[in-house]
Amino acid sequence: MLQAQTFADVLLRRGALTAEKLRAAQEAAAAAKGRLEDTLVRDRFVSAEEMVLAMAEYLELPAVTLAHFTPTAEVLALVPAQWRGLYQAAPLSRAGNVLTVALADPFNLAAIEALHTMTGLDILPVAAPPREVAEALEREDKSAADSGLEDVLRDVQETELEVGSENEEDISVGQIKEIAEEAPVIRVVNSIMTEALRRGASDIHIEPMEKGMRLRYRIDGLLYEHPSPPKRMQPAICSRIKILSNLDIAERRIPQDGRFKIKAFGKEADVRVSVLPTVHGEKVVMRILDKTSLAPNLEALGLDPAALEKFRYAISQPYGMILVTGPTGSGKTTTLYSCLQELNQSDVNIITVEDPVEYQLAGINQVQTRAEVGLTFANGLRSILRQDPDIVLVGEIRDAETATIAVQAALTGHLVMSTLHTNDAAGAVARMVNMGIEPFLLVSSLLMTQAQRLYRKVCPFCREPMALPVEIMRMNRIDPALLEGATVYRARGCAKCNNLGYKGRGALMEILLINDEIRAQMLKDPDANKLRQIAVRGGMETLRDVGLKKVREGVTTLEEILRVTSGE
8 A cells, every 4th residue: 555645745746636635535535445546536636647647756667658559469468368357457568577567556566466476577567547558458358358268169160079950869868978078068168167257257148049059147237148159069068067067967858956166267166057948958057156255244245334233233133033135136145144254153053044055154054945855944944943043044935934933933032034025125024914924923023124236336447427317317206416516427348347337246225124113003004115104204215315325426327226226
C-alpha cells in the first residue's frame, strides 16, 4: 500500500489536485474503505491520464501510451491470457532477460512478483492508463478469446473421429467408451471445463440439437453461447463426462446425477453433473462449485451496516427460526453457509440436512437426503433432533411435515435456518401459514425472514457515465430524486470482464426482523401485504430500495437493478 500523503504531494505539486479536493477524496476513500488512488479516478477528482503521470513520477517509472504497441506472439505467449486479465498486465516487449510490462496498477507489487516467478524473467513495469491497458488486452485477447477451445475443436475437425448415427442405440457401449477415452475427446472436454473456470462460469450447458450441439456458460447468472463441438462428437463427450462422474454410460433412457473434482489455475472445484435424456440426445449440465468463492462470514457478503446488524442479532439468538427466501439461484444457500461459518465454533453442534450437499464444510455435520430410501427432509430432521444439535440447517422447507418439525425444533431450544421459495420477506410468513402452521406458533418461533436477489456488478474498468433515464424511472415508479446528484453508469465491456460489461455478483437483501408490531399483525391477519407495509414503516428497506443504493454507489447499473427486482 502506498503512502497516500507522499503520493498526494506529487499530485498537488503537478497541479492535478487541490488541497480541498484531496481532503474530499481522502474522506470518500475512508468511507468506502478503499484506496485513495482508486477513489481519485473513480470519483473524477483526477483524470486517468494525470493519475498515470503522477504514478510514474512517484514510482520513478516510465509512462507510456499503448495505442501503437503490437506485441509479438512470442511475447504474449510468455504470460497466459488468464493471468494478463487477472493482473491487468499487458506484455510489451522482451530484451534479453527483461520483459517490459504495462500495468494498470503499478502499485501492485504482487503482480510484478507473480509475473517474475511465472516467466523467470526480470520485469520492467511501465505505467499506462487503465483504459488503455484494458483495450490492449482486449485487442490481444480478441483473436484468442475463444482460441483455447476453438483450437482444440479445429484440431478435432481435422481428425478422422466419427461418432454417432441416426439411432444412438446402434453404437455399442464398448465403442463409445473406447472413443470417449481417445485424446481428441479428452482434450475437448478438458478445454470446455478449463474455459469455464477461466471465465468464472457457475454452470456449463451442453445441449443436443437436431443438427448440432450448443455449448453455453452461465456467467454471473446469465447464459452466454460459445463455439460448440460438432454434432458427431455428442455421444463421446457425454460418455466422457459420465466416465469422470462414475455414471453408467450404457444408460441413456433415464436421468443420472454424479460429481467429480477438477483443478486448474491453482483452483480446485467440485463439479456436480446432471444428465437428462432429450429427443435429440442427452443434455449435460455441470455446476461448478468453487469453495473459495464462499464468503467466510456475514461481513464478507457486503451487507449494509444496518442489515448486517439485524442479521447478526438474529443468528446470535439461542433458539428460533430464520427463513431465507428467493427464487432458485438467488444465493440463499450461500448466505446460510456464511452464517454457519460464522457460527462454527468448537462449543456448538451444527447439523444440516440438504438436497444436495453443495459445499462440504469442515466441522459441520452434513446429511444428504435420499428419498429413494426414505431419508426425506422431514425424516432427516427428526433424526437430527436426536443428535443433540445446537444449530440446524434444513436445505428447504417443501411441505407441511417439514415445516411443522422445523417450527417445533425452533420452539424447543434449537436455532433453525432454512429456505423457502417466496418473492419477498413478508411472503415467508404467509407461506408458512398456508402450509398449516398456526400463527401463534410462528409468533413464538420466528426471528427473521429475509428475501434476496443476486445482481451483477458493473465492471469498474469500462463502465461509462450516462444521463439519468428519467422516463424509464417514471415507468418503473422510481422517484428521480433518489438518484439526484449520483453518477449513474452503463455497462460497456472490455477484456477484464470478457466483454460482458459486468464482473462478479453481489446480493440485495430485504430483511424483516420480527418485532412486537409484526407479531401482533401475524396473530390478527398474516397477510403478506399488510406485514410488508408495517415493516416498511418500521424502517425495512425493500429489495428495490437496496438496489437503488447500489446504483447510487456506482456498484451496478440501473438496468441491472430493474432486471432483478422486476417483480417489485
